[in-house]
Amino acid sequence: MDFIQLLASGLANGCVYGLIALGFVLIYKATEAVNFAQGDFMMLGAFICVGFANEDFLGWSFWTAVPLSIFFMSVFGYLFNWGVLRHMFGRSQTAIVILTIALGFILRFAAGTIWSHEPVSLETPYAGKDVSFGGVVLGIDEILGVIVTIILTISLFIFFSKTKLGLAMQAASQNQLAAYYMGIPVKRIQSMVWGLSGAVAAVAGILFASKGAIDPSAGLLGIKAFAAAAIGGFGSLPGALLGGLIIGIVEPLSSRYAPPGVSQIAPYAILLVVLIFRPGGIFSQTQKKKV
Amino acid sequence: MSNQSKNKTEVILKIDNLESYYGPIVAIRGVSLEVREGQIVTVLGANGAGKTTLLKTISGVMDPEKGTISFLGNQIQGQEPDRVVRSGIVHVPEGREIFPILSVAENIELGAYTKSDKASIAADLEMVYSYFPILKERRSQAAGTLSGGQQQMLAIGRGLMSRPKLMLLDEPSLGLSPLLTQEIFEIIRRLNQEQKVTMMLVEQNAKVALNAADYGYVMELGRIVMEDEAETLNNSKDVQEFYLGVNQEENQRGQKRWKQRKTWR
Ligand SMILES: Nc1ncnc2c1ncn2[C@@H]1O[C@H](COP(=O)(O)OP(=O)(O)OP(=O)(O)O)[C@@H](O)[C@H]1O
Ligand SMILES: [Mg+2]
Numbered sequence: 001m002d003f004i005q006l007l008a009s010g011l012a013n014g015c016v017y018g019l020i021a022l023g024f025v026l027i028y029k030a031t032e033a034v035n036f037a038q039g040d041f042m043m044l045g046a047f048i049c050v051g052f053a054n055e056d057f058l059g060w061s062f063w064t065a066v067p068l069s070i071f072f073m074s075v076f077g078y079l080f081n082w083g084v085l086r087h088m089f090g091r092s093q094t095a096i097v098i099l100t101i102a103l104g105f106i107l108r109f110a111a112g113t114i115w116s117h118e119p120v121s122l123e124t125p126y127a128g129k130d131v132s133f134g135g136v137v138l139g140i141d142e143i144l145g146v147i148v149t150i151i152l153t154i155s156l157f158i159f160f161s162k163t164k165l166g167l168a169m170q171a172a173s174q175n176q177l178a179a180y181y182m183g184i185p186v187k188r189i190q191s192m193v194w195g196l197s198g199a200v201a202a203v204a205g206i207l208f209a210s211k212g213a214i215d216p217s218a219g220l221l222g223i224k225a226f227a228a229a230a231i232g233g234f235g236s237l238p239g240a241l242l243g244g245l246i247i248g249i250v251e252p253l254s255s256r257y258a259p260p261g262v263s264q265i266a267p268y269a270i271l272l273v274v275l276i277f278r279p280g281g282i283f284s285q286t287q288k289k290k291v
Numbered sequence: 292m293s294n295q296s297k298n299k300t301e302v303i304l305k306i307d308n309l310e311s312y313y314g315p316i317v318a319i320r321g322v323s324l325e326v327r328e329g330q331i332v333t334v335l336g337a338n339g340a341g342k343t344t345l346l347k348t349i350s351g352v353m354d355p356e357k358g359t360i361s362f363l364g365n366q367i368q369g370q371e372p373d374r375v376v377r378s379g380i381v382h383v384p385e386g387r388e389i390f391p392i393l394s395v396a397e398n399i400e401l402g403a404y405t406k407s408d409k410a411s412i413a414a415d416l417e418m419v420y421s422y423f424p425i426l427k428e429r430r431s432q433a434a435g436t437l438s439g440g441q442q443q444m445l446a447i448g449r450g451l452m453s454r455p456k457l458m459l460l461d462e463p464s465l466g467l468s469p470l471l472t473q474e475i476f477e478i479i480r481r482l483n484q485e486q487k488v489t490m491m492l493v494e495q496n497a498k499v500a501l502n503a504a505d506y507g508y509v510m511e512l513g514r515i516v517m518e519d520e521a522e523t524l525n526n527s528k529d530v531q532e533f534y535l536g537v538n539q540e541e542n543q544r545g546q547k548r549w550k551q552r553k554t555w556r
Contacts, residue, residue, distance in 0.1 A: 164404070171390045171401050178388040180352050183376025183405040183453060 004136050006252040012142035012211060014248020015149035016042075019204035020225035022156075023197035023230065029173040029235055030193035033085065033096045035099065038102035038201060039222015043091045045073040045202030046122065046209035046218070047111050057115075062125055068200040077198025081191040088181035106220060111216040119213035141211035152203060153241060160237075169193055227271040233281020242282060246270060300328040302378075304349075304457060309358035309368070311341075311348045318344040319513045322358070327455065331483050331490040333500040333521065335530075336510035342493040343385050345510070346459045349491075350382035351375040362457070364471045378404050381450040383458040385461035385493075390447070391435030395426055398445055402452030411501060412452070418486070419448040422478055440471040447475075451482070456483075457489045464496045472496065476503050501525045 023038045035041075051057045052065035080103070088096055121127070126140040160166040172179040172189050179186050208214060228247050232239025247267040255263035274282060304326040311319050319341040326332045327406040336342050347353040349360055360368040367375055372382075385432055392519075399419060403412045406526050420427040423444045429437065434445060443463055450458055463479065464472040482488050494500035501507055507524045510519040517529070524530050 030458050164400075167393070167397055167401060168404060172395060174390045174392055175388055177352065178384065178390060178399075180372040181350060181376075181382045181384055181388065181450070183373040183381075184401070185371070185373045 002256070003253075004181060006256055007249060008136065008138050008142060010249035010252045011245065012145045012207075012246035012248070013251065015145045016204050016208045016244070017221070017225045017228045017248050018241040018244025019045030019149060019152070019200055019207070020222055021229035022237060023200045023204075024226060024229040025232070025234060025237055025240040026193055026197040026200070028229075030169060031081075031085075031190050033093065034100070034226075035194075035197070036097060036100040036222070036226075037107060037219070038197070039225060040104040040107040040219030041073060041198055041201035042205040042208065042222065043214065043219035044076070044107050044111060044205070045069055045198075046214045047115050047216075048072050049202070049206050050115065050120055050122050050209060050214070051216075054120065056120075058212065060287060062123070066206060069206065070199050072182075072201035073202035073205075074195040077201075078191045078195035080198075081194035086191070103107045104222075108216045108219060115215055115216070119215040120209075121213045122209035124210045127210070139211060141207075145207040145211065148207060149241070153238075154201070156237065159205065165189075167266070192212055224267050227267045231271050231274045233278075233283040236281065236283035239281055239283030300330070302326070303328045303363055304491070305359075305361045306349070307359045307361075309345070309348060309360065310356045311344050311353055312356050313344075316511060319348070319510075320379065321516055322510075322513070324508055324515060324518070326489060326491055327506075328456075328489055329483070329487065330505045331480070331503055333491060333492045333494055333504035333507045334510055335494060335497045335500060335507060335524075337495065339512075340510040341513040342510055343461055344513075346382055346461050346491070346493060347461060349375075352382075356467045363515060373405065376453050376455075379454075379456035380459065381453045381455035381457075382459045383446050383450040383461065383463070385465060387439075389434045389437075389442055389445055391434055393429050395434050395445060396430040399426065399430075399449050399452055402449035405453055411454075415452050415454060420453050422451075422482065423448050428480075439466050440468075440475070443467065443475060444478075447478070447482075451486070451488070455488060457491060460490060460492045462493055462495065464494060464499060472499055479503060497530065501530075 020038055020042050023041065024035065024182065027035045027038070049065050049069035052060045052068055053062045084099070085096065088099065126144065129140045130137050131140065131143070133137070160170055168179070168184045169189055169192070171182070172184060172186050175263060176186055179189075205214070208218065224247055226245060228243035229240045231243035231246060232241070247270065250266045250270065251263050254266045302325045306322060306324050309322045310317065322341075322345060324332075324334075334342050344353065348355050348368070351367070351370050351374070354369045358368065359366055362378060362380060365378065367378060371549060390401065393401070399416060400412075403415065406412050425441055426445060426448055427443065434442065437445060447460070447463070460479065463475050468473065471530070474524065476499055478497065479490060483490050492500055494503060501521045501524055504521040507521045508515050509524070509530065517524070519527070
């Protein structure tokens with residue numbers, strides 16, 4: 001019972017990690033940049049939803065707040081690439097990495113100023129409700145988190161493989177020059193990918209803040225999500241989700257069954273093991289690409 | 292120039308005094324040329340002559356420092372590549388540059404990115420498959436697993452999907468057997484005649500290119516050093532000696548002008 005209980009809550013956490021990792025991978029594949037502020041995007045998305053939905057702030061309906069905050073974060077991601085990163089074209093990767101790290105600091109500071117540094121939870125219609133299956137008690141928030149992640153994953157899969165825009169995004173990430181030759185507006189497409197990963201981050205943030213409290217430094221769990229992305233092989237969307245789930249599940253189990261401290265280092269220990277035995281990550285695509 | 296007067300069609304591409312740089316390195320300097328509607332025009336030149344740079348500057352992935360490119364009467368130099376494609380120019384790049392992990396069919400569909408009329412896209416797809424039946428056969432295979440020749444066919448077929456008035460072809464014979472090169476050039480000629488696609492063809496393989504072309508330019512160190520009807524170039528002693536590998540022992544001292552740079556195959 002205990003084990004299944006832990007597994008379920010680990011799964012729900014893993015979905016949040018997985019979604020943040022998905023954001024890392026989306027941007028990395030499309031632009032070859034790593035957005036170290038991805039965790040802070042998640043945090044900001046959560047706070048924006050809190051700002052719309054919680055009684056202490058605007059107090060709007062939860063079902064209005066959710067799409068609004070997702071929309072806001074996608075616009076934010078789009079504009080960040082369009083207004084800032086696009087103009088760094090041709091600069092070194094280091095410069096871009098530092099810029100995204102700086103953006104993370106700014107977002108943390110801004111969120112602290114606007115919403116204070118106290119932890120808050122998102123007020124949801126389903127807060128505190130749960131269902132029990134033969135002794136195992138599952139929060140609606142946890143179940144919903146898993147369902148939403150599954151739906152989002154399937155929609156992304158369909159989007160990338162079946163729509164013209166999705167194919168163009170894949171094309172631009174596989175061969176940027178050729179995408180230009182085909183008349184694909186690569187820079188706009190890259191901004192859209194940033195928008196998409198902003199939206200995914202907002203979903204992750206809403207899931208996170210509806211099943212626990214969030215504070216401006218919550219974005220630091222982006223580091224764990226980064227490990228998740230690397231475990232999955234940085235170029236693979238299913239790999240990122242799987243990496244997130246692995247870390248999410250191992251954490252509560254190791255803190256319950258292993259000596260103290262193990263659970264904190266577990267994500268990185270797994271990353272190390274994966275990197276040693278499968279340097280390209282679990283879902284490495286390098287063999288495929290070499291053909 | 293010479294006997295260019297027979298069946299003169301309209302000039303659709305006119306390049307004037309074009310200059311492009313890679314950072315401080317000048318790659319093409321003061322290139323001027325014309326392409327007439329319905330023609331196959333070839334640009335010959337050794338490695339590093341600046342042929343690819345010229346095509347990249349036309350298709351908009353590089354911006355020129357100086358000079359103008361006018362296409363169908365509009366100046367297009369410095370425009371973003373997607374606008375250039377929409378205006379009717381497509382660039383089939385050197386080394387194919389396909390999308391390796393997408394399927395053959397997806398690659399071809401992406402060629403029609405600038406088009407939105409579903410029915411005419413479907414018709415164009417059938418047209419592409421009729422020229423390249425092998426692509427239809429392999430349509431669900433990952434493009435990266437095609438052979439070099441098939442990838443070249445894919446690159447041309449993908450380019451056709453934008454319904455170009457002018458196709459820029461960068462070394463379609465690169466890495467292909469002589470037989471396959473003949474086959475590809477035969478298709479290029481058919482596309483030119485049957486689909487009315489004007490071709491600007493960059494080649495190191497001067498023999499094949501001049502056989503297919505109506506008119507030719509020769510580039511050296513970023514400049515155009517010679518131009519004429521393809522047939523005339525084919526018979527020219529300079530071109531024969533340095534580009535067609537014809538031995539002219541009896542005439543060794545008579546040749547001037549060309550620096551000895553036989554770096555091609
Ligand atoms: N990315 C680049 N950066 C710097 N210099 C470059 C770059 N690409 C090409 N060049 C230089 O510009 C000149 C022209 O190159 P270009 O690729 O246009 O030649 P080319 O005629 O297409 O040669 P090839 O037949 O080998 O393809 C060469 O001297 C080359 O070294
Ligand atoms: Mg070249």
